[in-house]
Amino acid sequence: xxxxxxxxxxxxxxxxxxxxxxxxxxxxxxxxxxxxxxxxxxxxxxxxxxxxxxxxxxxxxxxxxxxxxxxxxxxxxxxxxxxxxxxxxxxxxxxxxxxxxxxxxxxxxxxxxxxxxxxxxxxxxxxxxxxxxxxxxxxxxxxxxxxxxxxxxxxxxxxxxxxxxxxxxxxxxxxxxxxxxxxxxxxxxxxxxxxxxxxxxxxxxxxxxxxxxxxxxxxxxxxxxxxxxxxxxxxxxxxxxxxxxxxxxxxxxxxxxxxxxxxxxxxxxxxxxxxxxxxxxxxxxxxxxxxxxxxxxxxxxxxxxxxxxxxxxxxxxxxxxxxxxxxxxxxxxxxxxxxxxxxxxxxxxxxxxxxxxxxxxxxxxxxxxxxxxxxxxxxxxxxxxxxxxxxxxxxxxxxxxxxxxxxxxxxxxxxxxxxxxxxxxxxxxxxxxxxxxxxxxxxxxxxxxxxxxxxxxxxxxxxxxxxxxxxxxxxxxxxxxxxxxxxxxxxxxxxxxxxxxxxxxxxxxxxxxxxxxxxxxxxxxxxxxxxxxxxxxxxxxxx
Amino acid sequence: xxxxxxxxxxxxxxxxxxxxxxxxxxxxxxxxxxxxxxxxxxxxxxxxxxxxxxxxxxxxxxxxxxxxxxxxxxxxxxxxxxxxxxxxxxxxxxxxxxxxxxxxxxxxxxxxxxxxxxxxxxxxxxxx
Numbered sequence: 001x002x003x004x005x006x007x008x009x010x011x012x013x014x015x016x017x018x019x020x021x022x023x024x025x026x027x028x029x030x031x032x033x034x035x036x037x038x039x040x041x042x043x044x045x046x047x048x049x050x051x052x053x054x055x056x057x058x059x060x061x062x063x064x065x066x067x068x069x070x071x072x073x074x075x076x077x078x079x080x081x082x083x084x085x086x087x088x089x090x091x092x093x094x095x096x097x098x099x100x101x102x103x104x105x106x107x108x109x110x111x112x113x114x115x116x117x118x119x120x121x122x123x124x125x126x127x128x129x130x131x132x133x134x135x136x137x138x139x140x141x142x143x144x145x146x147x148x149x150x151x152x153x154x155x156x157x158x159x160x161x162x163x164x165x166x167x168x169x170x171x172x173x174x175x176x177x178x179x180x181x182x183x184x185x186x187x188x189x190x191x192x193x194x195x196x197x198x199x200x201x202x203x204x205x206x207x208x209x210x211x212x213x214x215x216x217x218x219x220x221x222x223x224x225x226x227x228x229x230x231x232x233x234x235x236x237x238x239x240x241x242x243x244x245x246x247x248x249x250x251x252x253x254x255x256x257x258x259x260x261x262x263x264x265x266x267x268x269x270x271x272x273x274x275x276x277x278x279x280x281x282x283x284x285x286x287x288x289x290x291x292x293x294x295x296x297x298x299x300x301x302x303x304x305x306x307x308x309x310x311x312x313x314x315x316x317x318x319x320x321x322x323x324x325x326x327x328x329x330x331x332x333x334x335x336x337x338x339x340x341x342x343x344x345x346x347x348x349x350x351x352x353x354x355x356x357x358x359x360x361x362x363x364x365x366x367x368x369x370x371x372x373x374x375x376x377x378x379x380x381x382x383x384x385x386x387x388x389x390x391x392x393x394x395x396x397x398x399x400x401x402x403x404x405x406x407x408x409x410x411x412x413x414x415x416x417x418x419x420x421x422x423x424x425x426x427x428x429x430x431x432x433x434x435x436x437x438x439x440x441x442x443x444x445x446x447x448x449x450x451x452x453x454x455x456x457x458x459x460x461x462x463x464x465x466x467x468x469x470x471x472x473x474x475x476x477x478x479x480x481x482x483x484x485x486x487x488x489x490x491x492x493x494x495x496x497x498x499x500x501x502x503x504x505x506x507x508x509x510x511x512x513x514x515x516x517x518x519x520x521x522x523x524x525x526x527x528x529x530x531x532x533x534x535x536x537x538x539x540x541x542x543x
Numbered sequence: 544x545x546x547x548x549x550x551x552x553x554x555x556x557x558x559x560x561x562x563x564x565x566x567x568x569x570x571x572x573x574x575x576x577x578x579x580x581x582x583x584x585x586x587x588x589x590x591x592x593x594x595x596x597x598x599x600x601x602x603x604x605x606x607x608x609x610x611x612x613x614x615x616x617x618x619x620x621x622x623x624x625x626x627x628x629x630x631x632x633x634x635x636x637x638x639x640x641x642x643x644x645x646x647x648x649x650x651x652x653x654x655x656x657x658x659x660x661x662x663x664x665x666x667x668x669x670x671x
Binding site: 092095223247257260299 | 656666
C-alpha cells in the first residue's frame with residue numbers, strides 16, 4: 001500500500017498543520033459572518049442568489065479543481081508526461097458544453113436543484129426522483145473519492161503513517177465539512193470555494209513562474225530536461241518512456257486506447273451534468289451573470305491546467321521521477337515535492353495546506369448539493385407531495401448533511417488506501433450518461449417526454465454502474481479494488497463509451513415509443529419562453 | 544453584489560411550479576409568446592450559433608483525442624526544439640476553447656440579450 005510507504009516525508013508537518021489550521025480559522029470566521037443573513041431556503045440553498053458572475057466563476061473553479069486535478073494531473077504529467085496533459089484538456093473543453101448549451105437556460109428555469117429543470121414540463125414525481133437518485137449517486141462517488149484521497153494526502157504531508165492517524169484526519173475533514181455547510185449554507189460554502197481557489201491558483205502561478213525562471217523562460221528547455229530526467233531513471237520501464245508524446249500511460253494495447261477514448265468522452269460530457277456544478281448557477285441573480293461565471297471559470301481553469309503542465313514537467317526535471325515515485329503518495333507527491341524543491345518548508349506548507357483546503361471545499365460543495373436534492377426533490381416533492389414549507393426543506397437538508405458527513409467519514413476510512421482514482425471518473429461517467437442527455441433533450445427537444453427521461457436517466461445510471469462493477473477496476477487485475485476476485489467480463493475500466501451513447505439513444509427510443517404522451521402544451525411553452533428570456537426567473541433575495 | 548428584483552419570492556409553500564409569487568404570465572400568454580415571430584427569431588438565432596459551434600468543438604476535440612490515441616508518431620514530430628506537434632495541438636485546444644468562449648459572449652451580448660430583454664419587458668409589462 002502506497003500510503004504506508006515509510007519513505008521520506010519532506011518538510012515540516014508542524015508548519016503544514018499550522019498553515020492548514022490558519023486556513024480553517026479564517027474561513028470559519030468568514031463563514032460565520034456570511035451566514036448571519038441566512039434566513040430563507042433560497043439563502044441556504046443558493047446563497048440568496050446574490051453572488052456576482054466573477055465571484056461565482058472563482059467558486060466554480062474552486063469546486064472543480066479538486067485535489068485529483070491538482071496533485072493528480074501534475075503527478076501524471078511528471079511521471080507519464082503527455083498523457084496527463086491530455087486528461088486536463090478534456091476537463092477544460094467540457095466547459096464549452098456548459099457555457100453554450102446549459103448554464104443560462106438552466107439558471108432561467110430552475111430554482112434549487114438540477115431536477116427543477118428536468119422535471120419542469122414532465123411528470124414531476126418520477127422524473128424528480130430519478131434526477132435526485134442520480135444526483136446522490138454522482139455526489140456520493142465524488143465525495144468518497146475525495147475523503148479516501150484525504151488519507152493518502154495525510155501520509156504525504158503530515159507525516160501520519162498509522163491507519164488510525166489517517167482515519168482521524170478523514171474524520172476531521174468530514175466533521176469540518178458538516179460544520180461549514182450547517183453554519184454557512186451555500187453562502188458560506190461559496191466563500192470557502194472562493195478563498196481556496198484564489199490560494200490554489202495563485203500558489204500554482206507562483207510555482208510556475210519560479211520553474212519558468214529557472215529555465216530562462218524557455219518551455220522547450222523544460223521539456224528537454226524532463227525527458228532527460230525520465231531517461232535517467234533507475235527504473236527501466238520509466239526510463240523507456242517518451243514523456244513528450246502521447247502513449248506512455250494509455251498507449252499499448254487497443255483495449256487500453258479504447259479505454260482512454262472512453263474516459264475522454266466521459267470527461268468532456270460529464271462536467272455539464274455534474275449536479276454540484278449545475279447548482280452553482282443558482283447562486284447568481286441572472287442568466288447573464290451565469291454566463292459570466294462560466295467565462296471566469298474557463299479562464300481560471302484553463303490557466304490552471306497550463307500551470308500544471310509546467311509544474312508536471314518541472315517536477316520531472318527538477319525533482320526527478322525516482323524521488324517522486326519513492327515518496328509516500330507516489331505520483332501525487334510530485335507537486336508538493338516540487339514546492340519543497342523551489343521554496344523549502346514554507347512553500348511546501350502552503351501548497352500542502354491548499355491541497356487540504358481543496359478537499360474540504362470540494363466535499364462541502366458536494367454535501368450541500370446532495371442534501372438540497374434529497375430535501376427539495378425526494379422529501380418535499382416525492383414523499384410529501386409538496387405539502388411542506390421551505391423552512392422544512394432546509395431542516396431536512398441539514399439532517400441530510402450530517403448523515404452524508406458521517407457516511408462519508410465511514411466509507412472514506414474503509415476506502416482509505418484503495419485504488420480510488422476510478423471513482424472520480426465514475427462520477428463523471430454517471431453525470432454524462434444519466435444527466436446530460438435528459439438536460440439537453442428537455443431544453444432543446446420539444447417532443448421529449450417522461451418515458452424518454454426515465455429510460456435515459458435510469459438506463460445511463462444503471463448501465464454505468466453495472467459495467468464498472470464487472471470491469472477490471474473492481475476485480476480481475478492486480479490494481480483492482482478487490483484484487484483477489486475475478487468476476488470482470490467488461491474489458492474497460494471506463495464505461496462511458498458504451499453507457500453515454502446508450503443513454504442518449506434510450507432517451508430517443510423512450511420518447512418515440514410513447515407518442516401519446518405529448519406533454520402539457522402550456523408547460524412546454526412556459527419552459528421554452530422562460531429558459532430563453534428569463535421571464536419569471538428566480539430573483540435574488542433582498543435583505 | 545446583490546441585485547434586486549422588484550418582487551419578493553414566495554417563501555411559505557413549495558410550489559411545483561418554481562416561479563415567483565407576483566403576477567405570473569398565464570399558460571396562454573406563454574403559448575402566445577412562444578409562437579410570436581420575435582421569440583422564434585431569438586430561438587433560431589441561439590440555435591444557429593450554439594449547435595454548429597458545439598458540433599465543431601466536439602469534432603475538433605475528438606480528432607485531437609483520436610490522434611493522441613492512435614497517432615503517437617505524428618504527435619511526436621518535433622517542430623521547434625523539444626516542442627512537438629502533440630504539444631502544439633494540445634495548446635491549440637486551449638486557444639480554441641478561449642476563442643469560442645469569447646465569440647459566444649460577444650454573440651450573446653449583441654444578439655441574444657437585447658432580444659431577450661425586449662421580450663421580457665413586453666411580457667412582464669403586460670402582467671404587472
